[in-house]
Amino acid sequence: MDDNPKALLRNLFSVAVAAAHPDQVLAEHLPDDRTGRAVVIGAGKAAAAMAAALERHWQGPLSGLVVTRYGHGAPCRHIEVIEAAHPVPDDAGQAVARRTLALVDSLDAGDRVFCLLSGGGSALWSLPAPGISLADKQAVNRALLQSGADIAAMNCVRKHLSAIKGGRLAQACWPASLHTFAISDVPGDDPSVIASGPTVADPSTSAEALAVLQKYGIDGPPAVLDWLQSPASETLKPDHPALANSRYTLIATPQQSLVAAAEHARQQGFEALILSDRIEGESREVAKVHAAIARQVRRYRQPLAPPCVIISGGETTVTVRGGGRGGRNAEFLLALALELRGSAGIYAIAADTDGIDGSESNAGATLTPHTYERALAAGLDVEGLLANNDGYGFFSALDELLVTGPTRTNVNDFRALLVLPE
Template sequence: MDIQPKELLQQLFDSAVAAALPKGNLAEYLPKDTRQKAVVIGAGKAAASMAAELDAIWEGELSGVVVTRYDHGAPCERIEVIEAAHPVPDDAGERVGRRILELVQGLGEDDLVICLLSGGGSSLLSLPAPGLTLSDKQAINKALLKSGAAIDEMNCVRKHLSGIKGGRLAAAAYPARLIALGISDVPGDEATVIASGPTVADPTTSAQALAILDSYGIEVGAHVRAWLESPESETVKPGDERLSKAEFHMIATPQDALDAAAHLARSKGLAPLVLGDCIEGESREVAKVHAAIAKQILKCGQPVQAPCVILSGGETTVTIKGNGRGGRNSEFMLSLFNELKGQAGVYALAADTDGIDGVEDNAGALITPELFARAEAAGLKAEDYLANNDSYGFFSQLEALVETGPTRTNVNDFRAILVLPK
């Protein structure tokens, strides 16, 4: 078996990303008659590529606007694409949020709205609730990102501080028909969590949002607390008549990405071991479990025999205690590197399928057995860099970063650990 480990890991990642692109995945969820007029809105890292695909296949009149992350745009003839900040919102996101809300207000029951949603939409579609400011949301968002809160916790807070999320966008569009198409970046593929669920009912409450803030010790101004304690802050709940004309379809998921990678692995003569598409937890701790599985495969041939590849997805978290650079995938890889210590026969890649790990310019990192000796020779100690949350600094010195640029989709983290016989 002739395997080039680094090339194979990159191919696995590329196949996972390709399976999650809008192209070819969108048409089946559209109305049979694409000659009618439609208003298009959307938000997320994949919003521009979704809009471009819709623009290419829709036969009728199209107009509208979508917002995506800076440098994630795509050419689109009939739909305006605006770029804004992620993961902390900026005024561009606030302005487009207001525009999108205004676009759908006043429509009739014969009108059609197509809403394109993907990961990142929570920050990109930022319209503060009445009485709140963008700076309020920015401060709370930064604190949540540093706290290690899970994505569903962060989005619960975001929804209750928003004038457009948590079903409010669909409520504003009523009585028009609204078709929402989503690319999932969240564990469990919950429509209520993707982009903070602007078109679906929200079962969470303002009291839960307050409890989350309190549990992580995040201080908020008196006016923010007063808003969350008021009935007005509640999101649109299940059974609300204003959601009766709204539907939601998932066009790509993390499992689709893992299935594509598993298929490629089999074609190369490798047994795929898929651990799951919704793995959560502290990045460095999740890495320890993955390392233990790789060691067990080499030692005992359990739960599968080498040659094989361990695949997993989901969204881990990083509780920031240092002042270094790096996202959750790079931190996962640094912890994995530290556990394996150059274990012969084990190669690994972890990267965000959107091409951006956190706020850095890399997607993730890739390690090989010989990298450990290189690090030691350079005097680089993984423990020190982990303590400072500086996975980017560590891997950049070893030229082991994975850099892809924006992929214009987002189905969360992708991890592949290749285990070859000694």
């Protein structure tokens, strides 16, 4: 049994990340015959690592280009790797989206396309629909990121404002055969949500995209509102003929990573419980629930007895009201610190498996039974920092940030609470 609680939690996170890395998961899903020519396209935080893994396992000629977030690149010999901005798109993402459409538009029925998708692809392939400027999309995207909207709602808007998402990339690839390999970063693993579903049918509508903007009080630019009211803004639906030659394979999911972490915990002598791979909601509210479960375990040995690990995944949200720094995982842990207020025997980690919590340099942070007491001794206003959405500032001051750098995969958030016996 590991006698260093923080080290155990960090190891669990590392195991979860490794279980979703393209080097570990892509090869088994490739066709048995790997000798043909293929054009490779892709977008997401794992796109470059996926392209590199594909090059190592494919024996035939490869060409194409993929886009990933700045700093998330990987060396490739035949596939061009472009880096662009995330989560707010920039000119580089727009340019590579145009190039991608041009690359596949000239293909015929004898050609084969591999599309490599992962979380972040929605922002990285940012090509506005006709009449909408990049500045318009950036403004809407910033507002969505601060609104508290969940990923499905955000992507509903994004794909209806796009010339490449919502199945439109599949339409551009037609009549070539298209096989998408995807790493899921969304609760429920819905292909139409992962990277805003550029190669699959979209069940959502333009009217629903408008409703999202209205629900969260987002005043979209006039061009955006005009476009969403036009029939041309509708995405591809399941019966569209361009989807006939399209296949889709999930090669890694949040659940796979949670299972791997739970198994590692058991190997170290701890019972493990996976709450869910699709927990959503405000980070601070999710923290309250996790705190209550941890206390139930420690006090009543329910639903399992300590020493044990409680694991969860999914994507929480933060409605930004303050001016502090920090992503949803830091906010979760800061709220958890307040809820537990130094409860003995409870440790925690929360981090984004892509290595970036929100837009900060850390993946997340760790929490010990002494965190709250240390914060008070350091003169930190815990409640005030939470009100200011400053989880990064809190954990930075206590030297409890988890900094991994880009992991080159992305299966969303990872949370683990370690509960020790009295």
